[in-house]
Amino acid sequence: MGKIRVNNIRLYAYHGCLEEEALIGSEYRVDIEIQANLDVAKTSDALEDTVDYVHINSIVKEEMQIRSKLLEHVAQRIIRRIFSELNTVSEINVSVSKLNPPIGGDVESVAIILQEKRI
Template identity: 65%
Template sequence: MGKITVSNIRVYAYHGCLEEESIIGSDYLVTVEIKADLEKASVSDNLEDTVDYVFINRVVKEEMQISSKLLEHVAKRILGRVFNEMQSVTRAVISVSKMNPPIEGDVEMVTVTLKEKRE
C-alpha cells in the first residue's frame, strides 16, 4: 500500500451561497490524498501501474469549474470521480479550501475535508 498526495492545487472558481461569489469568484486550494497499491509501479516504473497525478490535477480543475453553493458538494464530486475513474484507489481524502472567505473577521481560509474508502 502507498499514498500519493497532490497538495494545494490552485484554482480560481465560483462557489458560494452569496450571489456576488458566483459573479466575482475566489481563489481555492485543493489537496488530494490517494491510497492505493503502489507495489507494482515501484517495480515496473510504468505510469499505467500507478495513480496518475496529472489526471488527479485535471479532475480537480474540471470539477472546480462547476459552480456549487457548498464546498462539500465540490469535494464529493471530486471524490466520486476519483473512485469511478481510478479503480486502484482504495481510500481518498479531498480538502477544498476557500481563500479569504467573505465572512466577518480576518480569516485566511476555510477548509472542508471529505474522506472515502472503497468497500
C-alpha cells in the same frame, strides 16, 4: 499499499451561497491524498501501473469549474470521479479551502475535509 498526495492545487472558481460569490469568484486550494496499491509500480517503473497525478489534477480542475453552493458538494464530486476513473484507488482524502472567504472578518481560509474508502 502506498499514498500519493497532490498538494496545493490553486484555482479560481465561483462557489458559495452568496450571489456575489457567483459573480466575483474566489481563490481556492485543493489537497488530495489517495491510498492505492503501488506494489507493481515500485518495480515496473511504468506510469500505467500507478495513479497518474496529472489525471487527479485534471479531475480537480474540471470539478472546481462546476459551481456549487457548498464546498462539501464539490469535494464529493471530486471523490466520486476519482473512484470512478481510477480503479486502483482504495481511499481518498480531499480538502477544499476557500482563501480569504467573505465572512466579515480577517480569516485566511475556511476548509472542508472529506475522507472516503472504496466500498
